[in-house]
Amino acid sequence: xxxxxxxxxxxxxxxxxxxxxxxxxxxxxxxxxxxxxxxxxxxxxxxxxxxxxxxxxxxxxxxxxxxxxxxxxxxxxxxxxxxxxxxxxxxxxxxxxxxxxxxxxxxxxxxxxxxxxxxxxxxxxxxxxxxxxxxxxxxxxxxxxxxxxxxxxxxxxxxxxxxxxxxxxxxxxxxxxxxxxxxxxxxxxxxxxxxxxxxxxxxxxxxxxxxxxxxxxxxxxxxxxxxxxxxxxxxxxxxxxxxxxxxxxxxxxxxxxxxxxxxxxxxxxxxxxxxxxxxxxxxxxxxxxxxxxxxxxxxxxxxxxxxxxxxxxxxxxxxxxxxxxxxxxxxxxxxxxxxxxxxxxxxxxxxxxxxx
Amino acid sequence: xxxxxxxxxxxxxxxxxxxxxxxxxxxxxxxxxxxxxxxxxxxxxxxxxxxxxxxxxxxxxxxxxxxxxxxxxxxxxxxxxxxxx
Numbered sequence: 205x206x207x208x209x210x211x212x213x214x215x216x217x218x219x220x221x222x223x224x225x226x227x228x229x230x231x232x233x234x235x236x237x238x239x240x241x242x243x244x245x246x247x248x249x250x251x252x253x254x255x256x257x258x259x260x261x262x263x264x265x266x267x268x269x270x271x272x273x274x275x276x277x278x279x280x281x282x283x284x285x286x287x288x289x290x291x292x293x294x295x296x297x298x299x300x301x302x303x304x305x306x307x308x309x310x311x312x313x314x315x316x317x318x319x320x321x322x323x324x325x326x327x328x329x330x331x332x333x334x335x336x337x338x339x340x341x342x343x344x345x346x347x348x349x350x351x352x353x354x355x356x357x358x359x360x361x362x363x364x365x366x367x368x369x370x371x372x373x374x375x376x377x378x379x380x381x382x383x384x385x386x387x388x389x390x391x392x393x394x395x396x397x398x399x400x401x402x403x404x405x406x407x408x409x410x411x412x413x414x415x416x417x418x419x420x421x422x423x424x425x426x427x428x429x430x431x432x433x434x435x436x437x438x439x440x441x442x443x444x445x446x447x448x449x450x451x452x453x454x455x456x457x458x459x460x461x462x463x464x465x466x467x468x469x470x471x472x473x474x475x476x477x478x479x480x481x482x483x484x485x486x487x488x489x490x491x492x493x494x495x496x497x498x499x500x501x502x503x504x505x506x507x508x509x510x511x512x513x514x515x516x517x518x519x520x521x522x523x524x525x526x527x528x529x530x531x532x533x534x535x536x537x538x539x540x541x542x543x544x545x546x547x548x549x550x551x552x553x554x555x556x557x558x559x560x
Numbered sequence: 561x562x563x564x565x566x567x568x569x570x571x572x573x574x575x576x577x578x579x580x581x582x583x584x585x586x587x588x589x590x591x592x593x594x595x596x597x598x599x600x601x602x603x604x605x606x607x608x609x610x611x612x613x614x615x616x617x618x619x620x621x622x623x624x625x626x627x628x629x630x631x632x633x634x635x636x637x638x639x640x641x642x643x644x645x
Contacts, residue, residue, distance in 0.1 A: 259614045259640040260569075260603040276599070282607045289606040 207560035211239035214552035223538035231271035244560035254293035279324035297351035300358035308348030342367035369403035386436035412457030439490025452514035475506035496541035512556035528554030587626035
């Protein structure tokens with residue numbers, strides 16, 4: 205049995221089941237409210253959800269049972285003497301230190317919790333970075349959407365912000381440096397592409413078993429880093445990928461050469477190319493890509509899959525993959541993407557999918 | 561003292577629908593509400609102590625702002641804005 209946490213425009217849905225036997229909705233929380241993201245901390249078993257009310261703002265909630273009582277976490281606020289207000293929390297990630305969690309939000313803010321998510325504090329190193337006045341939001345806002353810890357080393361952390369770029373810290377978030385070398389921002393004028401920041405990173409995952417390797421889905425480009433994010437190599441151009449635009453990226457933790465993307469037509473048409481839904485896989489670190497789609501819609505299907513709406517469970521040949529679309533469908537594979545089946549067909553617009 | 565009237569979920573967070581509070585303006589009354597009912601903090605006013613964009617406050621039936629003056633027996637309704645989607 206696998207538990208899926210599906211954040212939607214109209215609440216959190218918890219699904220239990222497996223790809224062969226099917227899934228059912230076992231709980232719904234925050235009905236009518238936008239749940240940008242939900243995850244379960246594997247260390248404590250606690251559930252955390254980012255919920256944004258159109259009226260009352262965004263905050264994090266925690267629960268031991270998603271069908272039970274949720275408690276409002278404290279501290280996800282910006283400085284009272286500033287001129288910014290928290291728009292929403294985009295992502296929550298477990299850190300490497302005991303009880304440590306991180307949350308990323310808009311406008312380009314990182315929060316830290318040392319007690320498993322009950323209380324939070326703003327990371328001032330990133331908030332007070334001297335380049336912040338030059339940060340410009342993309343269409344989704346100035347969202348800090350990707351948080352990638354370094355396995356076994358709580359000092360090392362990577363985050364990514366749209367449309368700013370990649371940030372690295374080696375001192376547990378006290379100081380930060382941008383690291384976008386090698387990324388080509390095709391949306392910028394040619395003479396401006398050598399800029400230090402202004403990169404619309406969409407999602408980054410760390411390769412399993414080889415922590416210095418990262419895979420990135422960019423706003424027009426798929427990249428790999430083999431030096432812990434210090435530099436980036438284009439691994440999309442010249443391959444069979446139908447498009448270099450997409451949002452999420454996922455890896456097989458058992459294979460450092462693996463990555464999965466879900467290409468969309470492009471920035472101006474963020475739907476699956478040709479009305480055919482395909483997940484593309486590499487097993488050679490991006491040298492070649494192949495479509496995986498047996499069981500997915502082959503025609504007349506124009507889906508949009510957002511950056512947090514793709515996740516995995518397990519490893520190797522039994523790798524489970526799940527993604528959701530803004531049109532309310534969730535699909536799953538239990539064999540590393542070879543075959544797919546519907547998991548849910550009629551949910552509200554899906555913002556995030558996470559295996560628990 | 562002005563009377564601040566809330567609807568769910570604010571009334572649930574505050575423990576009651578009606579609250580008699582000190583304050584010479586709408587903002588002062590809402591800050592008094594936060595002081596009396598800490599669970600409401602951040603829900604009506606944001607970090608900058610500004611009324612959230614999609615919250616409407618009415619004083620005696622008239623749309624009001626943070627600096628709208630309120631007095632004894634004034635009724636301050638805090639309501640979510642109408643929205644689509």
